[in-house]
Amino acid sequence: DAGVTQSPTHLIKTRGQQVTLRCSPKSGHDTVSWYQQALGQGPQFIFQYYEEEERQRGNFPDRFSGHQFPNYSSELNVNALLLxxxxxxxxxxxxxxxxxxxxxxxxxxx
Amino acid sequence: GESVGLHLPTLSVQEGDNSIINCAYSNSASDYFIWYKQESGKGPQFIIDIRSNMDKRQGQRVTVLLNKTVKHLSLQIAATQPGDSAVYFCAENTPYSGNTPLVFGKGTRLSVIA
Incomplete structure (x- = not known):
């Protein structure tokens, strides 16, 4: 039984660009949460998706957006990337x- | 906002000794606590959890203690092994009284000296 799968594993982008990250949840799970973890810090909550809707959101700007698909997989999009x-x-x-x-x-x- | 924090950022222990990692939390409404282990380049891995209606829970070589009076959580690792070297996070939320996001502390790095 596969756990949570994320892609890609590594990514390099230029400031100002946009990025999309993908997540396939563990089988049987219906809720997906995204976290940002800076070096040497604990994970910080970005948002959570349930039934294809954003259910909760942390203290992140609107540049961070997401989506959940009917199969429960999810994407995280970040626009206008900053260092x-x-x-x-x-x-x-x-x-x-x-x-x-x-x-x-x-x-x-x- | 309220957060979960840790007393000690780093901890070095001799192989075979017991390790104790501490965590203070500030949200008195928290009713579920989890300890995670994170190795370099990997995501957090579940170690053990405890609900707020308990004060102690034991797993394999690990024990979590919860003191609600002083809002303190600890993770005890018995007979620490080199494979236990990692960063340990405590986290909390309120899944039993209105779901809130999992809130993490900054973490404690455990180094096991062979």
């Missing part, structure tokens, strides 16, 4: 309260 957006982006899927994390996408903005 400070460089981080590990983690996807976590859940059913009720048990969270399973993927290995993340390492985004570097240059």
């Amino acid at each position: 400070g957006d460089s981080a590990l982006y983690l996807c976590a899927s859940s059913l009720n309260y048990g969270y399973t994390f993927g290995s993340g996408t390492r985004l570097t903005v240059v």
Whole structure:
């Protein structure tokens, strides 16, 4: 049974560009949450999707947007990339309260 | 906003000794707590959890203690092994009283000295 799958694993983008990160949840999970983890910090909550709608959102600007598809997979989009957006982006899927994390996408903005 | 934090950013222990990692939380409404282990280049891996109606829970070589009076959580690792070297995070939310996002602390790096 596959866990949470994220793609790509690594990505390098130029400041001002746009990026899309993808997440396939663990089988049976219906909720997807996205987190940003800066180097040496704990993961920070970006938003959570359930039933194809954004259910909760953390303190992130509108440049960060997402989507959840009928098969529960999800995308995270970041527009107008800033150097400070460089981080590990983690996807976590859940059913009720048990969270399973993927290995993340390492985004570097240059 | 309220957050979960840790007392010690780094911890070095001898192989075979017991490790204790501490965490303070500020949200008195939190009713679910989780400890995660994160190795380099990987996502957080679930270690053990505890609900607020409990004060102790044991797993394989790990024990989590919850003191709601002082809002303190600890993770005890028995007979620490080199494979335990990682960053450990505590996290909390309120899935039983209105779902809130999982909130993480900054983490404690555990280094096991062989």
